[in-house]
Amino acid sequence: SEEQNPTWAFEEGGTYSVKLTIGCYKGTDEFLSENLITVADAMQPDLTVLAPESPESVEAGSIAPVSCIVKNSGNGISGPSVLKICLSSDTALDQSDIELNAADIPGLISGEQKPILTDVSIPHGISAGTWYVLFKADAGEQVSEINETNNLGYHQTKISIVNPPYLKLGEEEGAPGTTVSVPLILSNDSDLAVESVNIVFDYEDSVVTPISAGLCGVLDSENYAINVNTDLPGRASLVIYAAGAVHTNVGIANIACIEFNVIGNVGEFSNLEFTDADVNEQAPAGTIDGLITVNGGYTLNGKVRYFSNEGPVRHVTMSLEGANSYSEITDSDGTYGLADALPGDYVLTAEKTDDLGGLSGTDASRIARNSIGLYAFTCHEMITGDVTGNGRITGLDASRVARYAAGLLDCLNAECRNWMFTPEPINTCDTWPPISYPSSREFKPLNTSLTDKDFIAFRIGDVTGNWNINLTRNASRLSRGTTTETIWSDKGKSLSIPVYLNQSIAIEGLDFTVVFDEKILDAQGADLTGTILEGQNYGIQLNTNTDGQMTVVLSANSQPFTGSGIVAFLNFGIVGSFESSATLAFSKFEPNETAIGGKFYVNETQADQVMVNVNSPDLDYVIRVLKLITGDEKTGLDVSWDVTEDKKIDVKDAIYGIRDVAGFND
Numbered sequence: 001s002e003e004q005n006p007t008w009a010f011e012e013g014g015t016y017s018v019k020l021t022i023g024c025y026k027g028t029d030e031f032l033s034e035n036l037i038t039v040a041d042a043m044q045p046d047l048t049v050l051a052p053e054s055p056e057s058v059e060a061g062s063i064a065p066v067s068c069i070v071k072n073s074g075n076g077i078s079g080p081s082v083l084k085i086c087l088s089s090d091t092a093l094d095q096s097d098i099e100l101n102a103a104d105i106p107g108l109i110s111g112e113q114k115p116i117l118t119d120v121s122i123p124h125g126i127s128a129g130t131w132y133v134l135f136k137a138d139a140g141e142q143v144s145e146i147n148e149t150n151n152l153g154y155h156q157t158k159i160s161i162v163n164p165p166y167l168k169l170g171e172e173e174g175a176p177g178t179t180v181s182v183p184l185i186l187s188n189d190s191d192l193a194v195e196s197v198n199i200v201f202d203y204e205d206s207v208v209t210p211i212s213a214g215l216c217g218v219l220d221s222e223n224y225a226i227n228v229n230t231d232l233p234g235r236a237s238l239v240i241y242a243a244g245a246v247h248t249n250v251g252i253a254n255i256a257c258i259e260f261n262v263i264g265n266v267g268e269f270s271n272l273e274f275t276d277a278d279v280n281e282q283a284p285a286g287t288i289d290g291l292i293t294v295n296g297g298y299t300l301n302g303k304v305r306y307f308s309n310e311g312p313v314r315h316v317t318m319s320l321e322g323a324n325s326y327s328e329i330t331d332s333d334g335t336y337g338l339a340d341a342l343p344g345d346y347v348l349t350a351e352k353t354d355d356l357g358g359l360s361g362t363d364a365s366r367i368a369r370n371s372i373g374l375y376a377f378t379c380h381e382m383i384t385g386d387v388t389g390n391g392r393i394t395g396l397d398a399s400r401v402a403r404y405a406a407g408l409l410d411c412l413n414a415e416c417r418n419w420m421f422t423p424e425p426i427n428t429c430d431t432w433p434p435i436s437y438p439s440s441r442e443f444k445p446l447n448t449s450l451t452d453k454d455f456i457a458f459r460i461g462d463v464t465g466n467w468n469i470n471l472t473r474n475a476s477r478l479s480r481g482t483t484t485e486t487i488w489s490d491k492g493k494s495l496s497i498p499v500y501l502n503q504s505i506a507i508e509g510l511d512f513t514v515v516f517d518e519k520i521l522d523a524q525g526a527d528l529t530g531t532i533l534e535g536q537n538y539g540i541q542l543n544t545n546t547d548g549q550m551t552v553v554l555s556a557n558s559q560p561f562t563g564s565g566i567v568a569f570l571n572f573g574i575v576g577s578f579e580s581s582a583t584l585a586f587s588k589f590e591p592n593e594t595a596i597g598g599k600f601y602v603n604e605t606q607a608d609q610v611m612v613n614v615n616s617p618d619l620d621y622v623i624r625v626l627k628l629i630t631g632d633e634k635t636g637l638d639v640s641w642d643v644t645e646d647k648k649i650d651v652k653d654a655i656y657g658i659r660d661v662a663g664f665n666d
Contacts, residue, residue, distance in 0.1 A: 046074030049153025072108035084139035169290025207264035217254025296340030302453035308465025322346035358467030361509025364555035368398035391434030406541035485607035520582030
């Protein structure tokens with residue numbers, strides 16, 4: 001520099017030497033002062049809080065003076081920052097603390113201090129107890145400091161906050177034509193003895209009408225009196241006063257309840273606005289206005305569960321009938337919710353028409369055995385076992401279930417009803433029969449919203465309780481097997497195929513369905529003759545109404561037989577042409593409602609399916625053999641056409657075929 005009093009800005013700390021050069025017309029001269037200047041490595045500010053002060057005690061809702069000093073204790077200059085003042089239940093600043101105020105702090109040079117004196121508003125409604133006033137320097141983290149952890153200061157004297165009483169009117173909802181009760185609430189955290197309370201409030205007289213008021217809550221049993229004046233439309237006044245011993249209430253509690261008639265329309269509302277209030281002729285710390293909203297009515301919800309496992313039951317129509325009509329369908333969780341029901345008397349019922357699986361020969365067996373005292377039912381099982389709905393369990397109920405399971409009936413009873421419901425579990429039924437139970441819920445009246453109004457569902461006939469939404473009527477739940485046995489038969493002949501149970505069990509019921517090609521096999525029936533169930537008092541239901549399908553339902557009418565072996569014979573007529581074939585297989589095989597692999601017993605072997613081949617000559621066979629002899633058959637015929645088994649196909653085979661068609665061959 002060539003200045004007389006030069007200044008330098010040092011970018012790095014260290015020790016510096018100064019050289020002075022003097023020049024004139026005679027020349028120059030230099031002077032060097034070594035290690036003349038020492039520069040610190042870094043110059044940063046450090047903002048701290050000194051002397052935090054606040055009142056020893058303060059009332060909620062009041063204004064309180066607080067003060068502190070913000071000092072730059074670092075060696076650098078700070079830029080502008082913000083001081084935040086908070087109210088905390090402890091000495092640590094976090095998001096739960098209440099911000100009271102903030103102050104702008106200008107830039108401070110090293111060692112400079114900034115005194116802060118300001119007023120803060122203590123929130124109304126804060127709980128009584130011990131609090132701390134916290135002072136946070138550089139609250140916005142605008143200044144880069146040597147130490148970022150020493151910005152917080154607090155007043156170490158605990159603050160005792162006393163809340164004076166305040167008054168509040170509650171918030172309620174009501175449907176048109178109903179009555180609602182709005183509480184008058186007194187908050188009194190001190191030991192104030194309540195001698196009197198006076199309030200005046202305005203309301204919308206087109207929406208609600210006050211009709212009465214009474215003591216409730218903590219004053220309900222105390223020696224107090226209450227008067228109300230509703231003569232002026234849109235305004236009401238209320239006075240409460242001690243008629244004997246004075247009550248001291250600490251906390252927040254109801255002291256009176258004001259009744260209103262709701263006369264407005266859905267969606268309208270009325271504010272309940274304080275215009276005057278006092279406690280012991282002193283103004284309260286504050287008042288909080290009330291509100292009455294006209295809603296669409298009450299809500300009603302619950303869940304429908306299955307009787308045996310409490311599983312959800314979907315697609316149940318819940319109907320609320322009475323003063324008005326409402327309905328709702330249960331969802332996949334079995335829950336329902338009826339909304340906006342206006343007040344009045346109602347009956348709630350349940351109805352369901354789908355998900356009709358779950359019935360089997362096992363159900364029919366248990367119902368039959370119960371009817372003669374061989375199998376005991378719980379109360380819930382008796383409900384579902386009364387299939388016809390006449391209040392008793394008889395063989396007719398068992399018959400209906402067996403035939404329904406076989407697909408021979410579309411309806412179990414005259415009403416074609418498939419489901420029953422009751423609102424509560426039934427554990428005692430000593431007086432049955434007749435079987436009698438409630439099937440609905442009554443609300444006389446419905447005057448509030450209600451929850452947990454549940455129902456129990458019963459699939460009629462499912463006394464085993466195995467119903468679930470994945471079961472459908474006559475559903476196939478069986479994987480096809482892989483072992484196949486082949487048999488040969490002639491067209492026009494009959495064929496009896498044994499059905500085999502290869503597990504030794506007590507056979508309550510057995511439901512199975514076989515499928516086949518109806519162009520080859522004609523289903524003619526099934527019987528138990530020669531089986532392990534012959535003479536064991538089993539009922540059999542047979543359905544051959546569907547082409548290519550035979551359904552059989554077996555049910556024990558007395559004590560179940562225990563064992564394994566051939567359980568039925570399936571009878572077919574052979575209607576296929578020569579060299580045609582059909583596969584006979586199970587699409588369903590369920591002993592005691594358990595899906596397992598069914599077996600046929602053919603060629604002294606258990607097989608998953610049977611291949612039936614037709615090998616008797618017919619008229620087509622005769623024509624083709626004659627064409628072969630005359631040279632008109634060009635395609636050739638395989639060895640199966642040699643029915644005389646003389647290792648050639650000639651006129652003898654044609655004659656054999658003619659005799660077979662005519663019925664002369666054995």
